[in-house]
Amino acid sequence: MPALSIGDLARRTxxxxxxxxxxxxxxLLPKPPRTEGNYRAYETGHERRLAFVKRSRDLxxxxxxxxxxxxxxxxxxxxxxxxxxxARDQLAEVERKIADLTxxxxxxxxxxxxxxxxxxxxxEIIGRLRGK
Amino acid sequence: MPALSIGDLARRTxxxxxxxxxxxxxxLLPKPPRTEGNYRAYETGHERRLAFVKRSRDLxxxxxxxxxxxxxxxxxxxxxxxxxxxARDQLAEVERKIADLTxxxxxxxxxxxxxxxxxxxxxEIIGRLRGK
DNA sequence: TCTTGACCCTGTAGCGACTACAGGGTGCAG
DNA sequence: CTGCACCCTGTAGTCGCTACAGGGTCAAGA
Numbered sequence: 412m413p414a415l416s417i418g419d420l421a422r423r424t425x426x427x428x429x430x431x432x433x434x435x436x437x438x439l440l441p442k443p444p445r446t447e448g449n450y451r452a453y454e455t456g457h458e459r460r461l462a463f464v465k466r467s468r469d470l471x472x473x474x475x476x477x478x479x480x481x482x483x484x485x486x487x488x489x490x491x492x493x494x495x496x497x498a499r500d501q502l503a504e505v506e507r508k509i510a511d512l513t514x515x516x517x518x519x520x521x522x523x524x525x526x527x528x529x530x531x532x533x534x535e536i537i538g539r540l541r542g543k
Numbered sequence: 544m545p546a547l548s549i550g551d552l553a554r555r556t557x558x559x560x561x562x563x564x565x566x567x568x569x570x571l572l573p574k575p576p577r578t579e580g581n582y583r584a585y586e587t588g589h590e591r592r593l594a595f596v597k598r599s600r601d602l603x604x605x606x607x608x609x610x611x612x613x614x615x616x617x618x619x620x621x622x623x624x625x626x627x628x629x630a631r632d633q634l635a636e637v638e639r640k641i642a643d644l645t646x647x648x649x650x651x652x653x654x655x656x657x658x659x660x661x662x663x664x665x666x667e668i669i670g671r672l673r674g675k
Numbered sequence: 676t677c678t679t680g681a682c683c684c685t686g687t688a689g690c691g692a693c694t695a696c697a698g699g700g701t702g703c704a705g
Numbered sequence: 706c707t708g709c710a711c712c713c714t715g716t717a718g719t720c721g722c723t724a725c726a727g728g729g730t731c732a733a734g735a
Binding site for chain 4 (some may be wrong): 677678679681682683686688689691692693696697704
């Protein structure tokens, strides 16, 4: 299989070109070899690594956590307790955000459900933002 | 009632001093009069406005939307349809985020529930991040 | 009266994770 | 040989703060 250009890699992974370059700068992806014309030339190993990063991002992991996950994934013999801990931290963070957003949703729905006025003067939404 | 210092206002609203100055720079709060020593001197009107901003932020409204809400709140005769639209947009945004986070949570929980291995080589979590 | 310390001021830089240029070089098809 | 799509680097902007640095102000206590 021939080497992939950054654009090819972007199409295959769904990660924008600019973001791939950004991940390289941030040390999440190794610097690939270059062609004669100074274009990045990727192999399937790079594609696998980028796919790993993308799946981790889709689960909401931060770039620091992903760096740690990549390091752990590279050492097959290491205990996976650290992986577990990172995933549990991430789950806790996601649950915290869901709780916050659920409270916001409830309040917004309640506001909207009570809005019967025509003008701002009697508007329930504005009234509540003012603090009743 | 005497004028409030920025620190007093921060304590009364729970909005940090730096954030109050930031809101002023962003045009969400009017520039207050100053004391002889160039300290900001706030009145209860300022406190009400800041409380409005804080409640809006707590519901997840962006600063642009809050500027719009403040403008609308200042004109009592205006129809509240625009307010309604802003609130509905915000509710839609919150619901989108909840949906994303709920999917993340499900996947993280499932990963963690299947992790029985001792080493990274057999770790279900790493395996899934690699793409099965 | 002096000094300590808490508070205030402006201006600027940093955060996370991108995204969007500007200003150029490369490579291939017609 | 001329377009045009793609690639390169480097820098600046996004959002909503947050954290300084380097000063000024003010009131209480010794």
